Amino acid sequence: MKCLCLLAFLAIVITQSYNDLRAEAASSDGFVSRKGVQFILNGKPFYANGFNAYWLTYEATDPATRFKITYALQNATSHGLTVARTWGFRDGGYRALQTAPGSYDELTFQGLDFAIAEAKRLGIKLIITFVNNYSDFGGRKQYVDWAKSQGQAVNSEDDFYVNPTVKQFFKNHVKKMVDRVNTFTKIAYKDEPTIMAWELMNEPQCKADPSGKTLTAWIGEMATYVKSLDSKHLLTTGLEGFYGDSSPQRKASLNPVAANVLGTDFIANHLFDAIDFASIHSYPDLWFPNLYETSRLDFLIKWLESHMEDAQNILKKPLILGEFGKPSNTPNYTLAQRDAVFNATFNTIYASAKKDGPIAGALFWHLISGGMKNFEDALSIVLSDKTSTVKIIGQQSHKLGLIGGRGKLSHKIKI
Ligand SMILES: *[C@@H]1O[C@H](CO)[C@@H](O)[C@H](O)[C@H]1NC(C)=O
Ligand SMILES: *[C@@H]1O[C@H](CO)[C@@H](O)[C@H](O)[C@H]1NC(C)=O
Ligand SMILES: *[C@@H]1O[C@H](CO)[C@@H](O)[C@H](O)[C@H]1NC(C)=O
Ligand SMILES: *[C@@H]1O[C@H](CO)[C@@H](O)[C@H](O)[C@H]1NC(C)=O
DSSP, X not given: OHHHHHHHHHHHHHHHHHHHHHHHHHHOOOOOEEETXXXXXXXXXOOOOEEEOTTHHHHHSSGGGTHHHHHHHHHHHHTTOOEEXXXXXXXXXXXXXXXXXXEEOHHHHHHHHHHHHHHHHXXXXXXXXXXXXXXXXXXXXXXXXXXXXXTOOOOSGGGGGTOHHHHHHHHHHHHHHHHOBOTTTOOBGGGOTTEEEEESOBSOOOTTOTTSHHHXXXXXXXXXXXXXXXXXXXXXXXXXXXXXXXXXHHHHHTSOGGGGGSOOOHHHHHOSTTOOSEEEEEOHHHHOTTXXXXXXXXXXXXXXXXXXXHIIIIIOSOEEEEEEOOOTTSTTOOHHHHHHHHHHHHHHHHHHHHTTOXXXXXXEXXXXXXXXXXXXXXXXXXXXXXXXXXHHHHHHXXXXXXXXXXXXXXXXXXX
C-alpha cells in the first residue's frame, strides 16, 4: 500500500515535470542554436529525446486524417519528447510535394504547413530533410530521371551529386522550402523557430566514388547554398556515420565492411562551417545480421562513443543520433532485446549529456499513431500501447529534461 502511494506520487511528479517541459518548449519561441559542442535554446543547453515520423506531411495532406498528426504529437509531448525528424520531400508519384522540377502540389504543401503549425502549437521542434538517398518517395533517382527526360546525359543515381542540372533542381527545392510561407501560421519556413534544423539528405551515399570526395564536395556546395538563403537555422547532413579515409583506423576496425564502398567519410563530410552538427544512424541488426545480440549491443555502444569522441575532439560540434531502433523481424527477436537496445542507447547518451558532452539526443525510428496500419512495420512504435519500451522512452525524456539548464525541475526527483 505504502509502495503504491509512492508510485502514485512518483507518477504525479513525473507527469508534472513533463507538463513543465512541455510548457517550456511550447512557450519558447527561440531558435535552437549551437555553442561549441552543445545546442542552446533560450540561453540554456538543449538536450532532447525525440523520434522520427516521416509520414507527417503525407497524412496531413488529407484534412480528414490530420488528427493522426495531432494524436502522434500529443502522445509524444506526454512522453516528454521534444524533437521530431520528418521528410520535407515527396518527389513525383502519389501525393507528391514536388510533382515535377519546380512544380509543387499546393495541397501537399499545406499538409507540411499543418505538420509544422501543429508541432509549433504543441512545442515540438522539427528536423526537416530535403531529399532521400534512396528511391523511396522519389529521391535521388527521381531527380536524375527528371534531368534525363530533359535530355541530360545522366546514367546513375550518383550523377545526382555532379550533374549541374540536377544540382540546380535540388537548389531550387531548397529555395522553395525555405521561402515557403506557412498558410496556417503565416510565417515563412526560414523564420520559423519550430524548425530546429534542415538536413541535406536522408542517409547520403555515393558508391561511384568510394573515396568520399564526391559526396564531400556536394555537401560543401549545398551547405553553403542553404546558409546563403537561411542563416537562422542549423544544418546537418543526414549521414549514417560510416568512416572514410579521414579516419583509417576507425574505417578498418569499426565500419561494417560493406560500408567501405559507400563513398561517405564521417569526418570530411561534417567539417564544413556551414554544417552545424553531425548526424549518425545506428542499425547493428541490419549491418551485422550474423552477429549475436550481445556483440551487436557492444557495437552499438562503441559506435556511439567513437562518434561522440570525434564530435568533441575533431569536429567540435554537437551530434545527434538521427535514427535507431530494433526491427521486430530480426531472427530470435524479443521485446526485452528491443528494450536493451533502447536502454543501451539512452544510457550512453545520458552519460555524455550529464558531462556536457556533444551528443544532444536520439530520435527513434519510428513513431506512428494507433491504427495507422498503412505505416506499421517492424520498427514502428505506438506510444499509447504503453509497452515497456515506451516506459523507457519516457524515462529518458525525463532524465534528459533534468539536465541542460532545466535544473529547476530537479528537486522533484529527490525521492
Ligand atoms: C542509397 O542509394 C543507393 C542507390 O543509389 C542504394 O543502393 C543504397 O542502398 C541506398 N542506401 C540507403 C541507406 O538507403
Ligand atoms: C537464434 O536461436 C537459435 C535457437 O535458440 C540459435 O541456434 C541461433 O544461434 C540464434 N540466432 C541468433 C542470431 O542469435
Ligand atoms: C533498462 O535500464 C533500467 C535502468 O535504467 C533497468 O531497470 C532495466 O532493467 C533495463 N532494461 C533492460 C531490458 O535492459
Ligand atoms: C494518443 O494516440 C492514440 C492513438 O494511438 C489516441 O487514441 C489518443 O487520443 C492519443 N492521445 C492524445 C493525448 O492525443
